[in-house]
Amino acid sequence: MNANKRKATVARIAGGLSVLLLSTFQTSAAQTNASELLRLESTIPIADVQGRIDHLAIDLQGHRLFVAALGNNSLEVIDLREKKRLHTITGLAEPQGVTFVPATNRVFVANGKDGSVRAFDGASWKPLSSISYGDDADNLRYDLESGHIWVGYGSGALGEFDQNGSKLADIPLGAHPESFQLEKGGSRIFVNLPRSRKIAVVDRKSRSVLGSWGTGGPLANYPMALDEANHRLFVVTRFPARLIVLDSDHGERIASLSVVGDCDDVFLDQRRHRIYVIGGDGEISVFHQKDPDHYEELGRVKTVSGARTGLYSPELDRLYLAVRKQGSQTAEIRVYAPVP
Numbered sequence: 001m002n003a004n005k006r007k008a009t010v011a012r013i014a015g016g017l018s019v020l021l022l023s024t025f026q027t028s029a030a031q032t033n034a035s036e037l038l039r040l041e042s043t044i045p046i047a048d049v050q051g052r053i054d055h056l057a058i059d060l061q062g063h064r065l066f067v068a069a070l071g072n073n074s075l076e077v078i079d080l081r082e083k084k085r086l087h088t089i090t091g092l093a094e095p096q097g098v099t100f101v102p103a104t105n106r107v108f109v110a111n112g113k114d115g116s117v118r119a120f121d122g123a124s125w126k127p128l129s130s131i132s133y134g135d136d137a138d139n140l141r142y143d144l145e146s147g148h149i150w151v152g153y154g155s156g157a158l159g160e161f162d163q164n165g166s167k168l169a170d171i172p173l174g175a176h177p178e179s180f181q182l183e184k185g186g187s188r189i190f191v192n193l194p195r196s197r198k199i200a201v202v203d204r205k206s207r208s209v210l211g212s213w214g215t216g217g218p219l220a221n222y223p224m225a226l227d228e229a230n231h232r233l234f235v236v237t238r239f240p241a242r243l244i245v246l247d248s249d250h251g252e253r254i255a256s257l258s259v260v261g262d263c264d265d266v267f268l269d270q271r272r273h274r275i276y277v278i279g280g281d282g283e284i285s286v287f288h289q290k291d292p293d294h295y296e297e298l299g300r301v302k303t304v305s306g307a308r309t310g311l312y313s314p315e316l317d318r319l320y321l322a323v324r325k326q327g328s329q330t331a332e333i334r335v336y337a338p339v340p
Helices: 003-037
Strands: 038-045 056-059 064-069 074-079 084-089 095-101 106-111 116-121 127-132 140-142 149-153 157-161 167-172 180-182 188-193 198-203 208-214 219-227 232-239 241-247 253-258 263-269 274-279 283-291 294-302 309-313 318-323 332-338
Touching: 003 294, 038 084, 056 095, 056 309, 056 318, 064 095, 074 095, 095 140, 095 149, 106 140, 106 149, 140 180, 149 180, 167 208, 180 219, 188 219, 219 274, 232 263, 241 274, 253 294, 263 309, 274 309
Parallel strands: 219 263
Antiparallel strands: 038 332, 056 064, 064 074, 074 084, 095 106, 106 116, 116 127, 140 149, 149 157, 157 167, 180 188, 188 198, 198 208, 219 232, 232 241, 241 253, 263 274, 274 283, 283 294, 309 318, 318 332
């Protein structure tokens, strides 16, 4: 090999090493940045809770967190000021959804096993009513305007009822509803129907289905969040794991991004223009909303395998993660503070 060839070879090797080092540095920097996006502030043990944990709700004035402990057949009430469990409601039947009504201090719990929605007084914990929906009562949403509650249940319907336990309406959907979101400035409800790969659009004033939008192919669209100000709907699928951004006016797909697997909750942080996607694969994917049409993943915060539900409170500016008992890992609620 002559001198010129040797110099060229050395230059190529040096260039390759530079690229490798730069790539390693960028990966390391991304991991470091990811850990800085959400700072673990505290951990609240619920040590004797067994099995899967489903959805959460919050009482802002009372600083209480309500945790649907599905596998434990209980509702766990957490004191967020004292960072400890305050109360346990036992005897439930695979609780999945929970919502709190501050005006009447009532807690409503949807039960998957017997299809009931049970109401409890938030001071005495006395049971107030039980409404039967037959099968698989799931997510709950409180409509602030009407004071009514909506539940997804069975093989495919949304039910509306008042706080005294009287049924008001049932809207057939054709497939079991998972997460759904209510407009505050309008009358629509967006409903994930994972078995049909669709998002149903419901009008809660006329109590009718306006239409539906497809996911574009991906399966298992469970969690959903709504950015009403920017007319964007965020839907997360599991197969493959994608964050799909839709125009909430027309259903047009704006973006589709790779995301953590086994997701069951997604939340919008409007203050930071971020989206938090909680995945059972043991990470939280954090996305930046550059503008309504453009998104980038900032990083993935390591958590615990199986922890796929949580709650982000914009008022308290905290993300609460439900961690189930697995092996030596006891059940707990992890409290994350978004940074900066």
